[in-house]
Each structure stands twice: as structure tokens, then as C-alpha cells.
Amino acid sequence: MNDLYRRTNLTCFKKPALSFGTTFTASRLYTMPPKRKATSQTPSEGPATKKSAFEALQPSVKTEPKTEPESETKIKSENAPDYEDPNRERLEEEYGVIQRDFYPAEMSNERCAQYNANEIPRPIEVLTQAVQKTAFARKKIEVGDAVVHWFKRDLRTKDNRALHLASEKAKSKGVPLICLFIVSPQDYQAHLTAAVRVDFELRTLQVLKDDLAAKDIPLHVETIEVRKKAPGRIIELCQSWGAKHIFCNIEYEVDELRREAKMTNTCLEKGIDFHAVHDDVVVPPGNLTTGQGKQYSVYTPWYKAWIRHLHENPTMLDEFAAPEQNPPSARVKYAEIFKTKIPPAPENKKLSDEERERFKSLWPPGEHEALDRLNKFLEKKINKYKDARNIPSANSTGVISVHLSTGTLAARTAIRSARNVNTSDKLDAGNEGIKTWISEVAWRDFYKHVLAHWPYVCMSKPFKYEYTKVRWEYNDEHFARWCEGRTGFPIVDAAIRQMHSMAYMHNRCRMIVASFLAKDLLLDWRMGERYFMEHLIDGDFASNNGGWGFSASTGVDPQPYFRIFNPLLQSEKFDEQGDYIRKWLPELKDIKGKAIHDPYGRGAGKQAEKAGYPKPMVDHKTDVLRGTKKA
Known part of the structure; x- marks a missing residue:
């Protein structure tokens, strides 16, 4: 499973015994968004009961031996739901799964099918067409008084394709580069970006501003309150600087692709060449196709094609030079630009003073830190990565996901650097730890590819859109206890509390926690998806969405069955001595031996209860199956 969380935020709503409108963490009260009023016109009825969840799936049950590598129970689903819950859309809006403040009502399954049948152009195709149709006219535009690079999720000077191209364009005419x-x-609110x-x-x-200033390159940072005004303001700034070329790297979410397509045309009307390029991934989405010319929806054959493509085109891993001196x-x-300060966080995304200091210590910013962290990992840990990567207490991973998601480190740099310390020039040969790590980083590319070709996953639809009709539960108290790390399942609670304290969670634990929410609690997986985005420092939509889709069995997956992680078996296998649990659940630190994994089931119940640790909120053995049975 992916160290960068390829496999894997919402509200607690009613008021059970405890008040769950907010959830306590190590030193902060995490405020969760209030339950919004639904906008649909469906009758107001109560949430689905435990018995009704999944009731239309009617799968046959098959339990695999415990020797299964992932300790999973597999439940085969023969048919997707063939009914429509009249309350579904109301509940999705009420519980924040669909954000109507920023987005339209949920896309229909019919429209998803039209995307898959190539009857509707995908946003990435719209952008590609705009680039191709305007190429000749844009090429004739002469360089102005300056060239602009627009930073987004590429906050680095090294190995940045668009920044390099902007610098080369500026250098060709001896004009300055402005960033x-x-x-x-x-956008922070719409994208559920964690504070x-x-x-x-x-x-x-x-850090970036200082690095650029050392080369006499100014970085203009401006807050724009209304997101739709950003493109127009960027054009205004370019005109004020006399710039006729804007470079940027492509983002693969739907709104961003549509924005770039529109800006390509709008800028041309203003006499500006808007130049958006692929850089966020190693191999651009759409470059890899099956023998029938179709896009891959399964990772393993896609990865083989990815490897083959890079071996045939080794220059794709070449480094782009940093910008030249202005x-x-x-x-x-x-x-005036050099004198400006970086603005403070918006009011809705501010941290407390204590949090700022804590996270400043835990997560030093910038590309220098990213490269240092990568190099130390390659030097000291990668050789043992294959065997140790799933042990949450082992500190055996690179923990560079935050740098990949913010763009302080290019995925291309990570792959190239790993290859360069390998015993083979081949990406799928040589040292086992390096091979495994490269294959994990590649998952990030794969999920961006999925995002581009199946754009409806950006619109709160599962990859398997027919599973929109699954009757998930919306149990306020259950979700609140999951959010607080008080489920009574130690490995689940330890992982949640690590996230609250560090804004990070080990990848193996992300899968365990996500599976527990979707399979044991039968809660709408998109509630967990949102909660992760609102609390993780490395939140990346494509990877987070893909991970939760995997865990809920609604995403990209080669077989149509449910994977259900047994939290107890996962705990015993990957935290055998209970070191991870004891670190994050101090109330259980004195529990000895195997009882740490299940205090109430292994004779340590009184000790756990006295320490304030709750009993298990569900019975895994029975509750994972209850949702497959008809009411």
C-alpha cells in the first residue's frame, strides 16, 4: 500500500450524550462545519437505519482464510443497487457531502455514463482543444515588458517546468520574470483545505519569495476574496506589468481545467499567450492507453505501461533548470513587489498560536526541506522500505507527501533521485526497497490520470457511479466517535489521534480507519473523505478520493467485491507490540501484551474502563455483514 496514501471531512450533527458539534484534540478544539439545510424538495424523513444500509446490494458472503495478505474479508457484490432512495440527495446536502455553496446539485448517473461513452468532452479534452486551436495565434505574440509565472501547487524553483519555460522566454528577450x-x-473552503x-x-x-528575491525575481502574492474574479485579476496584473506571456502548470481537477481552457481563449483576445503545461505528474494523463486505445482503470497494467513509457522516453525524468537571474x-x-509581505491566513483557515508553533516545528516549509527529507530517506531508509513501510511505529517512510501535494518537491525529482541511487537504471529492477517505493509514488500519477479521464469523481460521484445509490448511514453519534478517536478499537483511535496531533496519519492506518468507517459503521465514505481533507497537511484530492474509493469499494478496483479490513488483525499484524497504540492512546499505555489490541475482549476491560477508554462501539464480526442483509 502506498506510503503517500494512495488508498484511502465532515460534521458531527445531532447532540448525543456528549456535544459533538466540535471535537477535542491534543490541544485544540477542531470545529466541524454545521449540518446545513438541505435544498432538495424531498420529504423530511429520518436517516437510514442500520438495517437499510446496502440493502439493495444483496451480495453473497465469502470469508477468506486469515493468511490473506491484507487480512481482508471479501464480500462479492453481484449487482449494483437498482433502486433510488428518495432521501439520498437531501441527506447528502444536509450532511455536507454535496457542497451547494460552491457546486451544483449532484450529477446524474446518466451524465456520468455520457462521459464514459465519450458523448461529453472531458475538461482536460476541452483544455487540450483550446491549446491546439490557439497555438498558431499565440505563437505570433511577441514578448512584452516582462514574462509571468503563476504559481499554484508548484511552490519550488527547482525542476519546475512552467517556471523554467517562463524564465527561458524572459531570457530570450532580456526582460524580467515576475512570479x-x-x-x-x-477556493480553500470549496476544496476543504485544512487550516x-x-x-x-x-x-x-x-521561503519561495526569499529564494526568488536572491535572483532579483519578484513574487507578487495577492488575496482575492471571490474565486471567480481571480482569472480577470491575473490578466489585469499582467497588463499592468506589460507582460504578454503567462506560464503555469496544469491542475487536473474539473474547475481548474475549465478555468485554464477559458483563460487560454480570453488571454488570446487580450493579446496574451496563456501557456499551461503538464508538470504535476511524471507522465501526463491520457498518454498511456491499452491495446484497444482505451484508458486504464486498473493500476497494475497502467503501472506496467507507465514503466515502459518512461523506459522508452527517459528524458521525461530530466530535470528542468531553476530560473535565471533577473x-x-x-x-x-x-x-514595491519586493517590499510586500506574505498575507496572513484567511479568517476561516486560521490556526491558534499554539498550533502554529507546533506545526511549524513538525513541518518546516519549502523546497530545501523537501529535498533534504528526500535525500535522508534515500540514504537511510529506502533499502528497508519494502519490509518496514506498513509498520506505523517504525518511522520507515519518507513522509514527503506534504511536499508532493504542495509542489515543494516534484514527483519527477523523487522518481529520478530514487533511480539514481538504485543498482539498476530500470525503474522496476534493482533494490527491492527502491522498486517498491517508486511503485508507490506512481500511484499518485495514476490517481491524477483517473481524475482527468473520469472527471465525475471530482463531483462527489464514486468512480463506480452506479454505487451512488448505496444506502449509506448518517449516524451522528457514530461519526462523532470516529472523529474523536473514541470508537473502542485501539488501532483506529490511535490513528485518528495521530492525525489530530500531527495533521498526518500513517498510510496503513489511513486504510484501516477508512475501511472501519465505511464497512463497520456503514457511514457515507465521503464524510470520511471530507474529514481527512479538512485535517491532513498532505491532503491531495486525487489521492484522498482514490484512497477512500478503494476503502469503500466504490473506486478504481479490478474486482467487484468488498474488501473489509479486520481492525484487530490489522493491529496485531502491523503494530504487533502495540507501540503505536500506546504512543497515541496514553490511557492504554499500561495495558500489557496482546490485550492492547482489544482490551475489553482480552481481560483488560476494567483497566481500560478505569482509564476512560470506551468499549467497542460495534461488533466487527457481525456488523460488517449486517449491511449486506435486507431489512
Whole structure:
């Protein structure tokens, strides 16, 4: 499973015995968004009961031997649901699964099918067409008084394709390079960006600003309150600087692809060449197809094609040079930009003083830290990565996911660096630890590929869109206890509390926690998907969505069956001595031996109860099957 969380935020709503409108963490009260009023016109009825969840699936049950590598129970689903829950859309909106403040009502399954049948152009195809149709006219545009690079999720100077191209364009005519970053509070809200992630980005921007200033390159950072005004403001800034070329790296979410397509055309009308390029992935989405010319929906054959493509095109891993020094006159001409400060976090994404200091210590910002962390991992840990990567207490992973997601480290740099310390030039040969790690980083590319070709996953639809009709539960108290790390399952609770304390969770634990929410509690997996995004510093939509889809069996998966992780078996296998549990659940630190994995089931119940640790909220052995039976 992926160290970068290829496999894997919402509210607690009613008020059970405890008040769950907020959830306590190590030192902070994490406020969760209130349950919103539904906008649909369906009758107001109560949430689905335990018996009704999955009731239309009617799968046959098959339990695999415990020797299964993932300690999974497999439940085969013969048919997707063939009914429509009249309350589904109301519940999805009420519980924040569908964000109507920023997005339209849920896309229909029929429209998803039209995307899959190539009857509707995908946003990435719309962008590609815009680029191709305007190429000749854009090529004729002469360089103006400056060239602009628009930073987004590529906050680095090294190995940055668009930044390199912008620098080369500026150098060709001896004009200065100006860099730009837009702080968008509405985008942070719409994208469910964690406050800790916003803090990390802003701290990284200061590092970036200093690095660019050392080369006399100004970085203009501006807050734009209304997200739809950002493209127009960027054009205004370019015109004020006399720039006729804007470079940026492509983001693969639907709104961003549509924005870039529109800006390609709008900028041309203003006499500006808007140049968006692939850089966030090693191999651009769409480059790899099956023998029938179709896109891959299964990782293993896609990965083989990815490896083959890179072996046939080794220059795709070449490094892009950092930007050149600006002309000395830039310091004087853009003195006001050099003087500006990085703005504070928007009000809705501010951390407390204690949190800022804690996360500043845990997560130093910037590309220098990213490269240092990568190099130390390659030097000291990668050789043992294959065997140790699933042990959450082992500190055996690179923990570079935050740098990949913010772009302080390019995936291309990570792959190239691993290859360079390998015993083979082949990406799928040589050292076992290096081979395994490269295959894990590749999952990030794969999920971006899925995002681009199946765009409806960006719109709260599962990859297997027919599973939209699964009757998930919306149990406020159950979700609240999951959010707080008080489920009574130690490995699950330890993982949640690690996330609250560090804004990070080990990848193996992400899968365990996600499976527990979807399979044991039968809660809508998108509630967990949202909660992760709102609390993780390394939140990346594609990887997070893909991981939760995997865990809920609604995502990209080669076989149509449910995987159900047994939290007890997972705990015993990957935290054998209970070191991880004891670290994050101090109330259980004195429990001895195997009882740490299941205090109430292994004779340590009184000790756990006295320490304030709750009893298990569900019975895994029976509850994972209850949702497969008809009411």
C-alpha cells in the first residue's frame, strides 16, 4: 500500500450524550462545519437505519482464510443497487457531502455514463482543444515588458517546468520574470483545505519569495476574496506589468481545467499567450492507453505501461533548470513587489498560536526541506522500505507527501533521485526497497490520470457511479466517535489521534480507519473523505478520493467485491507490540501484551474502563455483514 496514501471531512450533527458539534484534540478544539439545510424538495424523513444500509446490494458472503495478505474479508457484490432512495440527495446536502455553496446539485448517473461513452468532452479534452486551436495565434505574440509565472501547487524553483519555460522566454528577450501567487479563501473552503495546510503553504511562500528575491525575481502574492474574479485579476496584473506571456502548470481537477481552457481563449483576445503545461505528474494523463486505445482503470497494467513509457522516453525524468537571474533593473522597477509581505491566513483557515508553533516545528516549509527529507530517506531508509513501510511505529517512510501535494518537491525529482541511487537504471529492477517505493509514488500519477479521464469523481460521484445509490448511514453519534478517536478499537483511535496531533496519519492506518468507517459503521465514505481533507497537511484530492474509493469499494478496483479490513488483525499484524497504540492512546499505555489490541475482549476491560477508554462501539464480526442483509 502506498506510503503517500494512495488508498484511502465532515460534521458531527445531532447532540448525543456528549456535544459533538466540535471535537477535542491534543490541544485544540477542531470545529466541524454545521449540518446545513438541505435544498432538495424531498420529504423530511429520518436517516437510514442500520438495517437499510446496502440493502439493495444483496451480495453473497465469502470469508477468506486469515493468511490473506491484507487480512481482508471479501464480500462479492453481484449487482449494483437498482433502486433510488428518495432521501439520498437531501441527506447528502444536509450532511455536507454535496457542497451547494460552491457546486451544483449532484450529477446524474446518466451524465456520468455520457462521459464514459465519450458523448461529453472531458475538461482536460476541452483544455487540450483550446491549446491546439490557439497555438498558431499565440505563437505570433511577441514578448512584452516582462514574462509571468503563476504559481499554484508548484511552490519550488527547482525542476519546475512552467517556471523554467517562463524564465527561458524572459531570457530570450532580456526582460524580467515576475512570479505570482493568488490566495483564494473561497477556493480553500470549496476544496476543504485544512487550516494546517494553508499555514504550510503561506510559510512556504515566504521561503519561495526569499529564494526568488536572491535572483532579483519578484513574487507578487495577492488575496482575492471571490474565486471567480481571480482569472480577470491575473490578466489585469499582467497588463499592468506589460507582460504578454503567462506560464503555469496544469491542475487536473474539473474547475481548474475549465478555468485554464477559458483563460487560454480570453488571454488570446487580450493579446496574451496563456501557456499551461503538464508538470504535476511524471507522465501526463491520457498518454498511456491499452491495446484497444482505451484508458486504464486498473493500476497494475497502467503501472506496467507507465514503466515502459518512461523506459522508452527517459528524458521525461530530466530535470528542468531553476530560473535565471533577473536583470538588475528588476529590483528597482518592481521595488514595491519586493517590499510586500506574505498575507496572513484567511479568517476561516486560521490556526491558534499554539498550533502554529507546533506545526511549524513538525513541518518546516519549502523546497530545501523537501529535498533534504528526500535525500535522508534515500540514504537511510529506502533499502528497508519494502519490509518496514506498513509498520506505523517504525518511522520507515519518507513522509514527503506534504511536499508532493504542495509542489515543494516534484514527483519527477523523487522518481529520478530514487533511480539514481538504485543498482539498476530500470525503474522496476534493482533494490527491492527502491522498486517498491517508486511503485508507490506512481500511484499518485495514476490517481491524477483517473481524475482527468473520469472527471465525475471530482463531483462527489464514486468512480463506480452506479454505487451512488448505496444506502449509506448518517449516524451522528457514530461519526462523532470516529472523529474523536473514541470508537473502542485501539488501532483506529490511535490513528485518528495521530492525525489530530500531527495533521498526518500513517498510510496503513489511513486504510484501516477508512475501511472501519465505511464497512463497520456503514457511514457515507465521503464524510470520511471530507474529514481527512479538512485535517491532513498532505491532503491531495486525487489521492484522498482514490484512497477512500478503494476503502469503500466504490473506486478504481479490478474486482467487484468488498474488501473489509479486520481492525484487530490489522493491529496485531502491523503494530504487533502495540507501540503505536500506546504512543497515541496514553490511557492504554499500561495495558500489557496482546490485550492492547482489544482490551475489553482480552481481560483488560476494567483497566481500560478505569482509564476512560470506551468499549467497542460495534461488533466487527457481525456488523460488517449486517449491511449486506435486507431489512
